[in-house]
Amino acid sequence: MKTNANTIKQTIEKVINKENFTPLHAPIFEGNEIKYVTDCIESNFVSSVGEYVNRLEEMLVDYTGAKYAVVTVNGTAALHVSLILAGVESADEVLMPALTFIATANAVSYIGAMPHFVDVDEATLGIDAKKLDAYLSGISQMRDGECFNASSGKRIKAIVPMHTFGHPVDMDALNKVAEKYNITVVEDAAESLGSFYKGKHTGNHSLLAAVSFNGNKIITTGGGGAILTNDEELAKKAKHITTTAKIPHKWEFRHDMIGYNYRMPALNAALGVAQIEQMDKFVNDKRELALRYIEAFRGIEGVKVFQEPDYAKSNYWLNALVLAEGYEDMRDEILTITNDAGIMTRPIWTLMNKLEMFRDCPKMDLSVSESLEMRVVNIPSGAWL
Numbered sequence: 001m002k003t004n005a006n007t008i009k010q011t012i013e014k015v016i017n018k019e020n021f022t023p024l025h026a027p028i029f030e031g032n033e034i035k036y037v038t039d040c041i042e043s044n045f046v047s048s049v050g051e052y053v054n055r056l057e058e059m060l061v062d063y064t065g066a067k068y069a070v071v072t073v074n075g076t077a078a079l080h081v082s083l084i085l086a087g088v089e090s091a092d093e094v095l096m097p098a099l100t101f102i103a104t105a106n107a108v109s110y111i112g113a114m115p116h117f118v119d120v121d122e123a124t125l126g127i128d129a130k131k132l133d134a135y136l137s138g139i140s141q142m143r144d145g146e147c148f149n150a151s152s153g154k155r156i157k158a159i160v161p162m163h164t165f166g167h168p169v170d171m172d173a174l175n176k177v178a179e180k181y182n183i184t185v186v187e188d189a190a191e192s193l194g195s196f197y198k199g200k201h202t203g204n205h206s207l208l209a210a211v212s213f214n215g216n217k218i219i220t221t222g223g224g225g226a227i228l229t230n231d232e233e234l235a236k237k238a239k240h241i242t243t244t245a246k247i248p249h250k251w252e253f254r255h256d257m258i259g260y261n262y263r264m265p266a267l268n269a270a271l272g273v274a275q276i277e278q279m280d281k282f283v284n285d286k287r288e289l290a291l292r293y294i295e296a297f298r299g300i301e302g303v304k305v306f307q308e309p310d311y312a313k314s315n316y317w318l319n320a321l322v323l324a325e326g327y328e329d330m331r332d333e334i335l336t337i338t339n340d341a342g343i344m345t346r347p348i349w350t351l352m353n354k355l356e357m358f359r360d361c362p363k364m365d366l367s368v369s370e371s372l373e374m375r376v377v378n379i380p381s382g383a384w385l
């Protein structure tokens with residue numbers, strides 16, 4: 001019998017012990033959250049100066065293996081500052097996947113720079129390095145050791161690989177291309193805390209990386225993010241620029257550049273410390289849920305659960321069904337039938353180049369992204385499931 005939307009819904013139901021409403025994600029507060037947040041309130045240090053802010057940074061360093069972590073008000077702010085520190089300027093172009101969440105393109109736009117959209121590899125859902133290399137060899141021009149887009153005349157300063165749904169991009173292949181064209185790499189690791197590429201945590205494979213602790217992420221601080229880097233100088237600058245660029249002094253207010261009020265408040269960091277203590281359990285539970293989905297969908301024609309690439313150990317932050325080519329028509333039926341039944345499902349993001357504000361941005365052939373846009377359905381992925 002040919003697979004239909006109902007088969008898909010029933011298969012999801014077998015895995016998730018359906019309740020009245022099953023969201024895609026929900027935070028889990030089963031550790032020291034109340035204790036630490038209460039402690040933070042009682043300390044009176046609820047804003048950006050406080051023990052919990054430093055503690056969360058130390059725990060991120062321990063967990064990710066990055067030498068430095070600087071926590072921020074959200075992941076978008078972390079990405080914005082990372083791009084500034086990577087040297088992106090308003091006249092530049094920044095390469096990024098068209099298949100990403102809006103924040104990647106927004107962060108580039110905050111600088112006044114231009115997103116330049118590239119295609120992804122269906123096997124990883126991340127930037128296709130080989131296709132990128134072929135593209136750049138056709139459209140770019142090296143001048144004084146820097147890469148320029150020959151048709152727009154703009155410098156291509158940076159590239160932002162995004163680890164989609166927590167699955168690591170093939171960073172070695174990407175870094176090789178970036179090196180060839182002297183393009184700085186900044187990872188959008190918003191979704192990939194707990195994901196490892198060839199044994200090394202994501203966010204450690206580039207100059208700077210941004211992580212998110214939004215309420216839907218694997219751990220949450222309510223809202224929050226972090227910049228990761230292995231470069232001491234950049235870490236110092238990141239802290240400076242996210243704390244209004246104030247020169248430390250006992251009483252004077254002096255600032256040496258235009259900075260940002262982007263530092264994470266202690267109240268949020270207190271939540272984060274309690275959350276990161278439970279990181280191993282969250283990752284294990286997510287991985288186990290993914291396995292159950294993979295098993296349940298095995299043998300169902302026309303659909304598979306996206307699996308981590310061979311080189312990766314993924315956090316499986318968000319599970320995705322990938323419909324086979326020819327099954328695109330089923331996508332909207334699946335979305336309707338599952339959402340009507342209280343099972344939250346979502347299509348993947350609308351491609352960035354299709355959004356009004358990015359319509360005129362340069363782009364390469366995006367055929368894989370365009371095809372995936374019609375074939376991916378995200379399914380409930382909470383660690384409690």
Ligand SMILES: Cc1ncc(COP(=O)(O)O)c(C=O)c1O
Nearest residue numbers: 074075076101103190212213214
């Ligand atoms: C790929 C990606 N980039 C950036 C962000 C931005 O993070 P935040 O929501 O914390 O600003 C998110 C998450 O929301 C994301 O999924």
